[in-house]
Amino acid sequence: xxxxxxxxxxxxxxxxxxxxxxxxVAMRDATAALLGADRAAAQAVIDADAEVDQLYRQVEExxxxxIARQAPVAGDLRTVISALxxxxxxxxxxxxxxxxxxxxxxxxxxxxxxxxxxxVVREMAQVADRIAAKITRVLATPDVLTASxxxxxxxxxxxxxxxxxAVLLGPDWPHGVEAAVDAALLGRFYERxxxxxxxxxxxxxxxxxxxxxxx
Amino acid sequence: xxxxxxxxxxxxxxxxxxxxxxxxVAMRDATAALLGADRAAAQAVIDADAEVDQLYRQVEExxxxxIARQAPVAGDLRTVISALxxxxxxxxxxxxxxxxxxxxxxxxxxxxxxxxxxxVVREMAQVADRIAAKITRVLATPDVLTASxxxxxxxxxxxxxxxxxAVLLGPDWPHGVEAAVDAALLGRFYERxxxxxxxxxxxxxxxxxxxxxxx
Numbered sequence: 001x002x003x004x005x006x007x008x009x010x011x012x013x014x015x016x017x018x019x020x021x022x023x024x025v026a027m028r029d030a031t032a033a034l035l036g037a038d039r040a041a042a043q044a045v046i047d048a049d050a051e052v053d054q055l056y057r058q059v060e061e062x063x064x065x066x067i068a069r070q071a072p073v074a075g076d077l078r079t080v081i082s083a084l085x086x087x088x089x090x091x092x093x094x095x096x097x098x099x100x101x102x103x104x105x106x107x108x109x110x111x112x113x114x115x116x117x118x119x120v121v122r123e124m125a126q127v128a129d130r131i132a133a134k135i136t137r138v139l140a141t142p143d144v145l146t147a148s149x150x151x152x153x154x155x156x157x158x159x160x161x162x163x164x165x166a167v168l169l170g171p172d173w174p175h176g177v178e179a180a181v182d183a184a185l186l187g188r189f190y191e192r193x194x195x196x197x198x199x200x201x202x203x204x205x206x207x208x209x210x211x212x213x214x215x
Numbered sequence: 216x217x218x219x220x221x222x223x224x225x226x227x228x229x230x231x232x233x234x235x236x237x238x239x240v241a242m243r244d245a246t247a248a249l250l251g252a253d254r255a256a257a258q259a260v261i262d263a264d265a266e267v268d269q270l271y272r273q274v275e276e277x278x279x280x281x282i283a284r285q286a287p288v289a290g291d292l293r294t295v296i297s298a299l300x301x302x303x304x305x306x307x308x309x310x311x312x313x314x315x316x317x318x319x320x321x322x323x324x325x326x327x328x329x330x331x332x333x334x335v336v337r338e339m340a341q342v343a344d345r346i347a348a349k350i351t352r353v354l355a356t357p358d359v360l361t362a363s364x365x366x367x368x369x370x371x372x373x374x375x376x377x378x379x380x381a382v383l384l385g386p387d388w389p390h391g392v393e394a395a396v397d398a399a400l401l402g403r404f405y406e407r408x409x410x411x412x413x414x415x416x417x418x419x420x421x422x423x424x425x426x427x428x429x430x
Contacts, residue, residue, distance in 0.1 A: 184399060
């Protein structure tokens with residue numbers, strides 16, 4: 001029974017990997033569409049989000065299956081339940097990728113990100129991608145991920161968001177209010193994406209090891 | 216067993232009411248602190264959020280209890296699980312109230328909302344409050360809430376957010392980039408708060424009736 005339970009947990013874990021890989025690709029593609037002012041690519045990101053939503057529903061179905069068939073209690077039950085939190089975080093990462101894509105579409109054919117900010121937006125996207133990659137990696141080998149590693153990535157994202165705000169609120173900002181508002185919201189989308197990724201990283205380690213991460 | 220299960224569901228429902236009431240008060244107080252530039256009141260909103268987080272953990276504990284003791288399957292299990300989604304939405308509403316409060320603190324002693332926007336921000340807060348009130352009301356009498364009612368509130372919030380953006384992106388905006396960015400983010404906080412409230416309204420009806428809302 002125990003082995004069966006663990007095997008079913010791993011299957012749920014695989015669905016989570018599929019979700020995490022999909023939203024990693026989504027944010028990569030959304031960023032490329034944003035920086036390249038590519039409307040079709042942005043629309044493709046939005047269209048592809050239906051698959052993430054579908055996987056999200058599958059996770060919930062599988063979790064209900066595992067609970068109904070294995071009747072886990074105490075810590076095991078909490079562990080299964082944590083898969084729901086993880087999938088909710090990852091589903092939200094997909095939505096945030098769509099928000100980035102929608103910004104690209106709203107400004108098209110003009111670029112939504114002025115040249116001064118392209119560098120910091122690219123770096124934010126890289127940090128987001130690095131954390132998203134860890135979600136998939138940690139499912140193979142849970143113990144390679146440390147809380148301090150995730151916290152460092154999160155700090156890097158926060159620093160980049162401050163850098164973005166310093167530029168758009170600086171005295172030399174030449175692009176006016178609308179571009180500043182867009183950039184501020186974009187910054188928030190990447191920051192939130194990373195935040196959900198860090199959350200789910202913590203929860204995945206808990207799902208797979210039954211132990212919370214410590215710094 | 217069935218009656219016991221329903222009674223336990225109602226207890227979980229009561230915790231959700233407590234959460235919903237707490238985040239309703241939180242957004243009311245945050246808005247008052249924002250429009251009144253009241254730093255102490257804003258800090259009180261942030262401090263009070265720990266109670267919402269505590270209730271959130273209690274919901275998860277109770278849900279695990281119900282599952283372990285009643286061993287619900289199929290639709291019943293799904294119904295219990297929906298309480299987790301609801302509590303996650305409401306917990307997030309608490310966070311968004313804190314974001315509004317933090318904006319008030321960051322600008323203090325200056326008001327964070329220029330006079331031109333005070334009216335629309337107040338209206339956004341009123342719509343947010345109206346939807347939050349429905350969450351608590353629907354737990355007493357699930358069938359009074361219709362999907363079309365929630366959708367109307369959501370539409371009203373979206374219209375107000377567009378109105379807010381029209382002012383801050385308009386040619387007559389005299390307050391510069393920083394005030395515009397703050398206002399845009401505030402608009403987003405209220406809009407997200409309403410969005411989570413509408414989501415949880417839908418889910419609560421499902422929790423209590425086992426039937427999804429239809430328009």
